[in-house]
Amino acid sequence: MWAPLIGDRFTEQLIPRATAFLMGAVVMLIGIVGMLMLIGLSSMNVTMIVAGFVIGGLGLAAWAVPYVSIDRLGVRMGKELAKGGLVINRRPPIHSPYLYQQWLKRNGLTAAEVIAALD
DSSP states (O other), X not given: OOHHHHOHHHXXXXXXXHHHHHHHHHHHHHHHHHHHHHHHTSTTOHHHHXXXXXXXXXXXXXXXXXXXXXXXXXXXXXXXXXXXXXXXXXXXXXXXXXXXXXXXXXXXXXXXXXXXXXX
């Protein structure tokens, strides 16, 4: 889905990050459910409450690390576009194909122009 929009080089870098992002979202959901269960079943046991917050925090980190990695890839892509001669007003949002297409429209660009600037 991404290759026609951003080219093969950045698609190859995006796929593992996007997979980790989705898996991180699942782990985050499990962590939050585990946190709520541990806190709910704790009967005011401080150890279980702390364990619940630790599990919830680890779940959040499992989602946030790939998210930041995707964001940094977008920053690198923006720098490559500037080197390629395209003037952009902000980095491309590569978290979502829909937002990326809206970004193309706002900047008056086509996917072909972006791919040409990245190659």
